[in-house]
Structure formats: C-alpha cells, structure tokens
Amino acid sequence: MKLTLRVWRQRNAADDGAMSTYEVDGITPDMSFLEMLDTLNEKLILEGEDPVAFDHDCREGICGACSLVIDGDAHGPERTTTCQLHMRSFRDGDVIDVEPWRAAAFPVIKDLVVDRSAFDRIVQAGGYITAPTGTAPEAHATPVPKPDADHAFEHAECIGCGACVAACPNGAAMLFTSAKVNHLNVLPQGAPERETRVLDMVEAMDAEGFGGCTLAGECATVCPKGIPLSSITDMNREWLRATVKGARR
Amino acid sequence: MWDSTVGKKAVMAVSGLIMLLYLVAHMIGNLKVFFGPQEFNAYGHWIRTVGEPFMHYTWTLWIIRVVLVAAVVAHATAAYQLSRRDIAARPAKYVHARRRASYATRTMRWGGVILGLFVVWHILDLTTGHVHAGGFQEGHPYQNVVDSFSTWYGNVIYIVAMLALGLHIRHGFWAAAQTLGAGGRSRDRALKGVANLLALLLTAGFVAVPVGVMTQVVS
Numbered sequence: 001m002k003l004t005l006r007v008w009r010q011r012n013a014a015d016d017g018a019m020s021t022y023e024v025d026g027i028t029p030d031m032s033f034l035e036m037l038d039t040l041n042e043k044l045i046l047e048g049e050d051p052v053a054f055d056h057d058c059r060e061g062i063c064g065a066c067s068l069v070i071d072g073d074a075h076g077p078e079r080t081t082t083c084q085l086h087m088r089s090f091r092d093g094d095v096i097d098v099e100p101w102r103a104a105a106f107p108v109i110k111d112l113v114v115d116r117s118a119f120d121r122i123v124q125a126g127g128y129i130t131a132p133t134g135t136a137p138e139a140h141a142t143p144v145p146k147p148d149a150d151h152a153f154e155h156a157e158c159i160g161c162g163a164c165v166a167a168c169p170n171g172a173a174m175l176f177t178s179a180k181v182n183h184l185n186v187l188p189q190g191a192p193e194r195e196t197r198v199l200d201m202v203e204a205m206d207a208e209g210f211g212g213c214t215l216a217g218e219c220a221t222v223c224p225k226g227i228p229l230s231s232i233t234d235m236n237r238e239w240l241r242a243t244v245k246g247a248r249r
Numbered sequence: 250m251w252d253s254t255v256g257k258k259a260v261m262a263v264s265g266l267i268m269l270l271y272l273v274a275h276m277i278g279n280l281k282v283f284f285g286p287q288e289f290n291a292y293g294h295w296i297r298t299v300g301e302p303f304m305h306y307t308w309t310l311w312i313i314r315v316v317l318v319a320a321v322v323a324h325a326t327a328a329y330q331l332s333r334r335d336i337a338a339r340p341a342k343y344v345h346a347r348r349r350a351s352y353a354t355r356t357m358r359w360g361g362v363i364l365g366l367f368v369v370w371h372i373l374d375l376t377t378g379h380v381h382a383g384g385f386q387e388g389h390p391y392q393n394v395v396d397s398f399s400t401w402y403g404n405v406i407y408i409v410a411m412l413a414l415g416l417h418i419r420h421g422f423w424a425a426a427q428t429l430g431a432g433g434r435s436r437d438r439a440l441k442g443v444a445n446l447l448a449l450l451l452t453a454g455f456v457a458v459p460v461g462v463m464t465q466v467v468s
C-alpha cells in the first residue's frame with residue numbers, strides 16, 4: 001500500500017505547529033498503524049529529518065499510551081486503541097490526517113505527544129482505597145455480589161488513554177473520572193471513601209481545566225474499552241448523594 | 250454546588266425542569282383560546298385569583314413569577330459560565346473535523362439564547378404590552394392574542410422560538426435526567442421517548458395558537 005499522510009508537526013510546546021505531508025510506501029494490511037508510522041520514521045531518519053514523535057508502550061491495547069486522532073476520530077476508524085488499529089482498515093492511495101489529542105488540559109509536548117499528567121493528579125485525588133499493604137488478603141474475606149463485581153470490572157477496564165477527552169467538544173474528562181470513581185465506589189473495599197472519593201476527584205478534574213459535560217456522547221463513542229455514557233450518570237448520582245450527605249465542606 | 254461543574258449542571262437541570270413544568274401548564278392553558286373569548290378571558294382572570302380566599306388577589310401568580318425569574322436567571326447564568334469554561338477547555342480545533350452529536354445537542358447554546366430573547370419579547374408583548382401591535386388592553390387577553398398574531402413578525406418570532414423550544418427540550422429533558430443521576434441503561438430509551446414526546450406536544454400545542462389566528466379559527 002502507498003499512502004499520503006498529513007501529520008501534525010510541532011517542535012515543542014511553544015512552537016505553533018502545522019500539518020506536514022509525507023508519502024509512505026511498502027505498507028502491508030497486517031501492519032498496525034504504529035508500525036506504519038515506524039516505517040515513515042525510518043525513512044525520515046535515513047533522509048536526515050526529525051522523526052515524528054508519538055506515544056506508545058505496550059502495543060497490545062492495555063497501557064493507554066498510544067493517542068492519535070486519525071481522520072478526526074480518536075484512535076481512528078475502529079473502536080480500539082491506535083496500536084491495535086491495522087492498516088487493513090485503510091485503502092491503497094488513502095490520504096490520512098494524523099493529529100494529537102486536543103484539550104487545554106493536555107498540552108502538546110512535541111508533534112503528536114501530549115502531556116496527560118492531569119489524569120494522574122485526578123487519580124491521586126481519590127482513585128485508590130485505603131487498604132493495608134502486605135500479603136494479599138484471603139479472597140473470601142470480603143464477599144462481593146456478582147453484579148457489583150461485573151460493574152467494577154467494566155469500569156476498571158479504563159486504561160486512561162484520554163480518547164474521551166480528545167473526542168469531547170468541551171474537552172471534558174467526565175468519562176475517565178466516572179470510570180475511576182464507579183470502579184471503586186461499587187466495591188466494599190472502596191466504601192470507606194465513597195463520598196470523599198467522588199467529591200475530591202471531581203474537584204481535581206475541575207482544577208485541571210477540563211470542560212463540563214453536555215451529554216454529547218462523543219466520549220463513549222470513541223472509548224476503546226467501551227466505558228458507557230451511563231457511567232457519567234452514575235458518577236453524577238454519587239456526587240449529588242455525597243453533597244447532600246454533606247460529606248465535606 | 251455552584252463551585253463544581255457537576256453541581257452547576259445540576260442547578261441547570263433543576264431550573265430547566267421547573268421551567269418545563271410551567272411550560273406544560275402554560276401550553277394547556279393557551280389551548281382554551283379555541284373555546285372563545287369568554288372562556289379564555291375567564292381563565293386569564295382565574296390565574297390571578299387562584300388560592301383565594303387563602304391567598305390575596307394575584308399572590309399565587311406573583312409567587313409563580315418569582316420562582317420562574319429565579320429559574321431563568323439560575324439557568325442562564327449557569328449556561329453562560331459553563332459554556333465559557335467548555336470553550337476554553339478546547340482551544341484548538343481539529344484540522345480534520347467531525348460532527349457526530351445530534352442537531353438538538355449542538356444547538357443548545359444558540360437555541361437557549363433565542364429562547365431567552367423570546368421570553369423578554371413575549372412578556373413585553375402580552376404581559377406588559379410595551380411592544381404590542383394595536384392598542385394593548387389589560388384584562389382582555391383574547392383580543393391581545395389575536396392582535397399579536399395578526400402581524401407577520403408576531404407569527405414568525407413566535408413560531409421560530411417554539412421550534413427552538415422543541416429542540417431544546419428534546420436534548421434538555423434527557424440530559425437533565427442524566428445530570429441528576431436518574432438515567433441509566435435500562436431507562437435510556439424510555440427517557441428519550443418521553444423527551445421527544447414532550448418536545449413534540451409542547452411545540453405543537455404552542456404553535457396551534459398562531460396557526461389558529463392565521464386560519465381565522467380564532468378571531
């Protein structure tokens with residue numbers, strides 16, 4: 001396959017940046033999107049040019065590092081991570097636009113790499129449980145009803161990639177934050193901090209400069225892990241419950 | 250509440266639902282125009298005497314007015330503040346832009362502005378009479394309604410605003426349920442259905458009045 005790529009190039013955070021056009025040849029349908037970019041970078045290095053910077057780590061869809069907006073879709077045309085997107089989803093001769101995540105809270109560091117440490121600070125505000133460390137506890141000591149375990153697992157799937165923020169017209173982090181809140185709030189292990197968790201995490205989310213939710217639903221459409229829009233509804237309920245209970249303030 | 254995006258949105262949802270409740274009552278009341286001047290004017294008089302003898306003349310009406318003004322102010326202030334924040338949170342646009350959200354969802358802000366302007370015009374037209382076409386008569390709402398909808402611009406302003414209202418409710422009712430934590434996967438279809446039904450009934454019910462005047466069913 002031969003492709004034309006239009007890629008966002010930006011030297012550093014202060015640079016303005018612009019789209020640059022490149023041709024890549026020798027692409028096979030079984031290559032991943034990132035392998036296609038590797039091919040482009042090998043060519044650029046041989047030509048003495050600066051290779052395109054992009055984030056990646058596991059390349060198996062579990063770490064959440066990869067983060068590209070491809071033809072206007074976060075993670076591209078398939079509902080998966082960019083690393084698990086294969087070139088068979090494109091056709092020979094296609095022109096493909098590749099851009100970084102766009103949000104005020106995710107500033108571009110270089111080319112397609114953005115700073116997502118805002119997510120870390122949201123998790124630090126309450127995305128944990130106060131469990132004693134040491135050896136693993138006896139599994140049957142704390143029974144968890146099956147529906148609750150399923151609910152927790154569904155939300156624990158969030159890999160913190162940030163596609164939800166990238167797709168949101170308001171740059172909101174509601175889907176990510178709700179996945180983290182609901183994951184722990186439904187479990188007995190998360191119960192002691194049920195109220196403070198949701199209040200603190202929403203406060204941290206606001207402090208990072210993310211937008212608010214207008215229920216546009218773009219986030220749940222692109223989420224590679226299928227976190228549902230109803231997750232946001234559940235977090236709103238938890239937040240209102242904690243506020244009415246006067247858990248803090 | 251007010252300091253958080255989630256709390257401010259909840260204020261917006263509650264104030265929106267208060268206005269929605271009022272609009273349902275208002276629409277049903279308006280339909281009485283089809284039963285002649287006597288019945289419509291009597292209804293106009295009744296609004297002022299509800300609650301008597303416990304309430305004094307127009308007290309109930311004034312309580313409703315105060316609640317509604319508070320709801321409009323809270324709703325518009327929250328909408329303005331949240332919208333500014335949302336726009337600031339997404340400063341750079343994508344070169345390859347996509348638009349997936351529904352028309353109703355995308356027009357909440359401008360539709361809301363249209364509704365806000367309409368509310369002001371509507372009060373100056375039929376409550377105070379300041380912009381009314383052809384001698385406003387206090388206590389004769391039937392004649393006033395006929396006069397208003399005998400001008401082309403009266404009809405255009407009203408009908409455009411009611412279409413905007415339908416779109417606003419279509420997204421707004423469902424969204425308010427999510428904001429207040431009352432939605433959920435099992436209830437999603439039902440909530441969307443109720444939102445569409447409310448939007449359709451309100452728009453059709455309100456638009457029926459100018460159409461009635463234009464077709465001389467009401468004259």
Ligand code: HEM
Pocket residue numbers: 213214215258259261262264265266268269272324325328329332354357358360361362364365366417418420421422424425426428429
């Ligand atoms: C006239 C009666 C009005 C009714 C019945 C109404 C109702 C609602 C409801 C129920 C919501 C949903 C709240 C939520 O998402 O939780 C909403 C959202 C909204 N309203 Fe109104 N509203 C009215 C007027 C206005 C006005 C005058 C404005 C403009 C200042 C406005 C602007 C907005 C905006 C920007 C939203 C947020 C939309 C979104 O979720 O994306 N509305 N409205």
Ligand code: SF4
Pocket residue numbers: 157158159160161162163164165175176179219222223224225226227
């Ligand atoms: S909710 Fe989905 S899209 Fe958002 S960070 Fe988690 S996995 Fe990524």
Ligand code: FES
Pocket residue numbers: 055056057058059060061062063064065066081082083084
């Ligand atoms: S590189 Fe780890 S999820 Fe894509």
